[in-house]
Amino acid sequence: MERGGVMAAQLKLEDELERQFQNELDKQFRKTYESGQTLYHYTSLQSLMGMMETNNLWMSKGNFLNDSSELIYFANVLKTVIGKMQRQKETELWKLFVDELEAAMGHFLEQIEESGFEVYIFSMSHTQDSLALWYNYAKGEGYNLGFYAEDLLGKLTGLQEGRRAIHGFVEYDRKEQELLLMNFLIGTFKVAKNHDIQKVKAALPEHFFTIISSCAIFFKDPAFKSEEEYRIALMDKSGELQPAVRFRAQNGVIIPYIALDFNGQLPLSHITIGPKNNIDIAKRGMEHYLKSKGYDIEQLTISKSVAALRY
Template sequence: MPSNSTDLLFRHITQYFLPKPDAKAPIYHYTSPSGLKSILTGGTLWVSDFAFLNDKSENRYLYEVLEDVLKKPQFPLELNLDFLSELTQILNQRADSLPDNYYRYICSFSSNPDSLSLWNYYTKTATGTGYNIGFNWKLLLSSISPSPEQEVSCGKVLYKPNEQAELLEKMVVGYNAAYASASSPEEKSQVLTELKSCLDILSAYIKYPAFINEEEVRICITQKKDSFCPRNAQYRESNGIMIPYLSIKFSADAVKSIGISPTNAKDLSAYGISGMLTDLGYSDVQVIPSGIPLRN
């Protein structure tokens, strides 16, 4: 987590510079039938450790973009030489490593209520049926009660190279100024530590342009590591690996809709979901079958 001296810079980059979802539009969490039942019954979402959910190419991509940004002849200013040297070392060392100072948990959503590519991922069932849950993202965020060692961020994933470069330019300019004005080696070291943390968080929001059709929105919870305290995570098993996650409660009024994938069982699926919503106390929730034609 950032120190007090550069706390504002850290928050501006990881909180305010990230584009937010439309305030009036829901964000959609795609899931399987069993996942839907678990989420609605328990009133909780799982926020899983990012290191276990993505291959290393996603982290590496941010560093590829940053390297291109630093090579631009029209970079907005001449960087402090010592800072540039340190940043170059970070570029060479950090892309394939795990975060040193904190844990990072991610929950993924989409701005698209009827995405064929996402349906395809969650419809591996006997009936070929999957679901999404439309959340009011502000009500969902307000449900999260972070501990003192946690930070919560929410933003749209950036896919367009010009938007990615603009965000990283702002980050480099800000930390260059902080490094140049630091009055001691200890302060300079703290700036670089925070820069590494900032890069690790931003890597969750900068993805290859080929994935733009996912229109992803992410909630990220970062938690400071403490060697004297347990991380207080829960664990689920996947392919023999124990994956840490946090459970976050949400209020029933944060749920605005349930989407149903293209399926031959559309009417029965909608009928079952409507009864389930009533019995679990979810009111004024729309059940919306997909508008995508089903191929026979």
């Protein structure tokens, strides 16, 4: 009975920590309600057709795990916050809290590949016609899919059990990143201080890993601010997504991805044709293609990019 009671209490603490963090995550990264908004996804024609043929979103494996510059940037944000916390309260619980956070940082940065942690990301932007994004994501000759944000993000609540997609705006301001991370951690401490210190010690490593990995996904260097990125991210710590991983070719390399099935047409509102495409032929071809897939082209508009005018 005693052991069962301890396990129940432990689960309760973990659940409380998780609920508190997810509530804060939703408030801080979403910031605005998505009703009436459009989110834009820059992509190649091959990927566009692949998603529309299957009514799937293709979420590519997150590059930040293999991009040392992104990890170095985030590590510096995290180290700055830990440094500030080390100069604060010196209670036994606070010292334990900061020590466990440091250990979690080391685990995340040094052993992330061995841990089996993976992230799959679908990147969008509020910017409909950005020359920089055309070349970064579609080489200037791709397409831009405009999604009804409310419909798209509402579909994420129906994912299979065990899969949880988080979504929100990427944060590019360094001071705001530090403040957000500090607030997440202070919120965790406020929950933890109401529990036995040994239970807290047992619960913190996993919880800190969740906070760190979530912030690593949504914090980017200020140099990328022009992207105005809104991300959907699917995290996998236990390898449960591995059977669902597929592969596609892009620019001469193989890209692992996860396909999210929408069980119906994608919630598209607009398609923009890239600046390097033959606009007239591309528009006629896209209209015929959309009709063949059952889309109402009276409701789904098609336009050409004006980014070429900026040369």
